[in-house]
Amino acid sequence: MTVSLTDVQAARERIEGVERMRETPVRQSATLGETIGADVWLKLEHFQKTGSFKPRGAYNCICQIAQRGEAERVVAASAGNHAQGVAFAATECGLDSLVFMPETAPQAKIDATRGYGATVELRGDTFADAMAAAQERADEPGTAFVHAYDDADVIAGQGTLGLELLEQVPDLDTVVVPIGGGGLISGVATAMQAADHDVRVVGVQAEAAATAPQSLRKGEPVENETPDTIADGIATGSLSDQTFEIIRERVDEVVTVDDTEIANATLWLLERTKQMVEGAAAASVAPLLSGELDVDGTVAPLLCGGNIDIATLQDVLTRALVDRRQFVTIRIRIDDRPGVLGELASLIGKHDTNIRDVRHDRSEQGLPVGEADIVARLTTPSEAAIERIVEDIEDAGYTVRDVGPS
Numbered sequence: 001m002t003v004s005l006t007d008v009q010a011a012r013e014r015i016e017g018v019e020r021m022r023e024t025p026v027r028q029s030a031t032l033g034e035t036i037g038a039d040v041w042l043k044l045e046h047f048q049k050t051g052s053f054k055p056r057g058a059y060n061c062i063c064q065i066a067q068r069g070e071a072e073r074v075v076a077a078s079a080g081n082h083a084q085g086v087a088f089a090a091t092e093c094g095l096d097s098l099v100f101m102p103e104t105a106p107q108a109k110i111d112a113t114r115g116y117g118a119t120v121e122l123r124g125d126t127f128a129d130a131m132a133a134a135q136e137r138a139d140e141p142g143t144a145f146v147h148a149y150d151d152a153d154v155i156a157g158q159g160t161l162g163l164e165l166l167e168q169v170p171d172l173d174t175v176v177v178p179i180g181g182g183g184l185i186s187g188v189a190t191a192m193q194a195a196d197h198d199v200r201v202v203g204v205q206a207e208a209a210a211t212a213p214q215s216l217r218k219g220e221p222v223e224n225e226t227p228d229t230i231a232d233g234i235a236t237g238s239l240s241d242q243t244f245e246i247i248r249e250r251v252d253e254v255v256t257v258d259d260t261e262i263a264n265a266t267l268w269l270l271e272r273t274k275q276m277v278e279g280a281a282a283a284s285v286a287p288l289l290s291g292e293l294d295v296d297g298t299v300a301p302l303l304c305g306g307n308i309d310i311a312t313l314q315d316v317l318t319r320a321l322v323d324r325r326q327f328v329t330i331r332i333r334i335d336d337r338p339g340v341l342g343e344l345a346s347l348i349g350k351h352d353t354n355i356r357d358v359r360h361d362r363s364e365q366g367l368p369v370g371e372a373d374i375v376a377r378l379t380t381p382s383e384a385a386i387e388r389i390v391e392d393i394e395d396a397g398y399t400v401r402d403v404g405p406s
Helices: 005-016 030-036 054-068 081-093 107-115 127-137 152-168 183-194 212-218 241-250 259-273 286-290 310-323 340-349 383-395
Strands: 026-028 039-043 073-077 096-101 119-122 143-145 174-178 200-206 253-257 298-301 327-335 354-361 371-379 399-405
Touching (some): 005 054, 005 183, 030 259, 054 073, 054 081, 081 107, 096 107, 096 127, 107 119, 152 183, 183 200, 200 286, 253 259, 259 286, 259 310, 327 383, 340 371
Parallel strands (some): 174 298
Antiparallel strands (some): 327 371, 327 399
């Protein structure tokens, strides 16, 4: 293995000397624990500087580059969180930084990366496009490339999160870690060797961006050239040879979750724990909520990042509400006369339900003269509210023709 427990412990000594780096807290979740029958501790790594775990690995790598005098600036490629980590670490170490990001990267992450001191250049639509541009620039004199996950020093730095967790939750039985390129889980799995008992390490990938399960089955890294998930932080499209080997040797299980499960977990965390996290972080909770991952004893999902773009958050929450049937479209056949819409609005409103938008549909083929359909999108407090609304509308003499997703 390219990364040892000793490497992770050395990385922690380096990081502990950085005033603005944080030991992030853990918080017990009794609600989730009761749901899955385990003792659950959330590792709140989204409280880390820059809003994710990435400064750990970036600093451990860049501080050694600076100490050795190898370069005057560093270059990296990232969809967002690694970009901020590199910018922060380079500034701390007195080096310039240039970060290539895909044009599809959330604007909030682009702005934050610049705010930490990096020059940002946008290239292509995918992480792979940004990576190609960064590697080309890294050949210039006085420049060092800092890979997001295929670097032993970066992996060791990410592993410091695992050492913290073992001290905070010493009876840990299972740790659940999101997987993109595999740097975080490689570091954490290595750190778990410091435990005085076996700790089960479980990785989670977004279904539409999953490469780890296929890679483990094939025995070598498999690429996904078009990863497509709301969890942009883990949409890297591949493991490296290095992270693949560590995952194969030190990770016990890898599961996948779909985007609806990630969206539901994001909303659940916001409602029940008051933690606003990005999709990559919610992915660690998703298989627990869905029942796809059986756990007992003490389990710790890693909330590895909180840098969610507001537009993305809106899309994620809408998807979750649709799945819960709290955001629905209802079609009601009416006599097209004055006062009907007001009557329907009153029936709907008494169930604490908001009408998001409404329209009259008078163009359907075969629609009798003098009749119309009211098509309304509703936000409700619960699925049960929709059932009560339909019952009241039908008791008032109207026909509910359809209730479906918005």
